[in-house]
Amino acid sequence: MRTQDSATTATTIAVAATGSLRAGSAAAPEGRAAADPRTRGTLLAGLGVLSFSLTFPSTVWGLESFGPWSLVAVRSTLAALIAGAFLLAGRVPLPERRHWAGFAVVACGVVIGFPLLTTLALQTSTTSHAAVVVGLLPLTTATLAAVRTGRRPSRTFWIAAVSGAVVVLGFTLQQSGGAFSTGDLYLFGALLVCAAGYTEGGRLAALMPGWQVIGWALVLCLPLMVAASAVTLSIEPVHLTAHGVIGLVWVAAGSTFFGLYVWYRGMAAIGIPKASQLQLAQPLLTLFWSVFLLGETLPLAAPVAAVAVLVCIAVTQRAKS
Template identity: 70%
Template sequence: MTAHNSATRPTTIAVTSPFSGSLSRGTILASLGVLAFSLTFPATAWGLRSFGPWSLVSLRSVLAALIAAGFLIALRVPLPRREHRLGLAVVAAGVVVGFPMLTTLALQTSTTSHAAVVVGLLPLTTAALSALRTGARPSRTFWIAAVAGAVVVLAFVACDSTLGQSGGALSLGDGYLFAALLVCAAGYTEGGRLARLMPGWQVIGWALVLCLPLSLAGSALGLAYEPVHLTGQGLAGLIWAAAGSTFLGLYVWYRGMAEIGAPRASQLQLAQPLLTLVWSVALLGEHLSPAAPAAACAVLVCIAVTQRVK
């Protein structure tokens, strides 16, 4: 039996202050998660070149669940405690099913640059939900910096010339993106709370395994009704979305969140939309606004403030 049994593993709440000002291991881990997440939209766009949206999301979850199940079985991890299962269901619904499906549907009509809008609001939404769910009380300075960072990201993305395809009007894709924002923030918040009670990789691992029956059924139906055109880019996008974004990315993200707290960790995602824009240029040939460097510097200032205030 592994020593990481959730019933015996001590919580890390008393070890690390959620609002410590120093650059910690938790900050580094959460930053690695953000880097992995920044590739999700480009990887999804690649995956859609080979698979339909339902097939892509289902196969992504199946592959990630098989990876997670392999680790859980190899390490003989016991089943999660009963009181943790509802939280795992929220994680599964938010980050395993809801966010991937809603963003994949949005990317059928939106560019990856436009989809970065949802990430621009995700840090603030996650911090707000975490404060309500866990009772965390960041300072006024934290909230000012968090709101400022969200405004900078949204202003840059909204004004960027690559985002003008909707003519300023909300589209169905925008509806998918805003719904994805809410379910993902809920999944992040609950996952961060659970990662203080069990290892972070077990949080996402059990959430993926919990969804495996649904993912297998979705894969069978999707592959039966949606066309498949296998390409190197399509397969690479699927593999990264499953192994990189879904499993490894969420593993380091939840582990970092458990150490520095969900509000502070969430603000590191202010950099994610700008990273996604860079990847969209490098991997998809989209165009980047000349204002990107200025927006990046402003975002980094906001992130620095949120990481240092008490």
């Protein structure tokens, strides 16, 4: 899981101002135009969250046809080929050398680490349970972003963010009987690496278009993922089904490329802390997809958690960062 075209083209319009009325009428449109990037950024980040909410159900479908290691390797390879095609078509020049360390963090976090750890977790955890644990991602991302960028969101922001995380954590413990499983440990590890990737990707997305951020991160992983695909496909059995193919295509093209594209673009427009809080809605969306697509039983506590989390989202979006 975007980007940025924070390289906004600055167009200079020369208008002959023949009076104060004309000048006043020009001020309003400019004010509205200035507000557009934040509104657009929120919509893009929200679209990214919607894309990500389908990742766990799609991964479960993909596991019908592939093993966990081969699924991650093949999805990353396909996503990298898509990204590479876009970069070639756009004749995008190679990034400056000073940015490659950041791309490596993005690649390790969101291209390899998060998909692998969550796929391993989903072998034993339900998608609804995994979705709630990953609901802690916004707080993790906001914390790492504060450390990485040196910015300090307001107290109100942190109270709302921590409250949302507490709701998610309490929901998780209640559903798992008060104990964490091996799958939960995979998920907690996924939180850390993904938050690091989001934070570094959001920083890069302020310097270049978001699709280029995830594009170069994917291309950076391509040689490794091609080799991993060859090895894992020869070891893990493959039984192609319609669900398996659809799941693979979505996690590759939908979650890994498109979702991260719009996500980084949204983060560049509204900031990492506020964008990350939109992900508090992701567990609720995934719960819906878990029921609708996988037939899982929706926990009774979900509606209560949904209301509490949505309130936290509203507060964090209004809080001054």
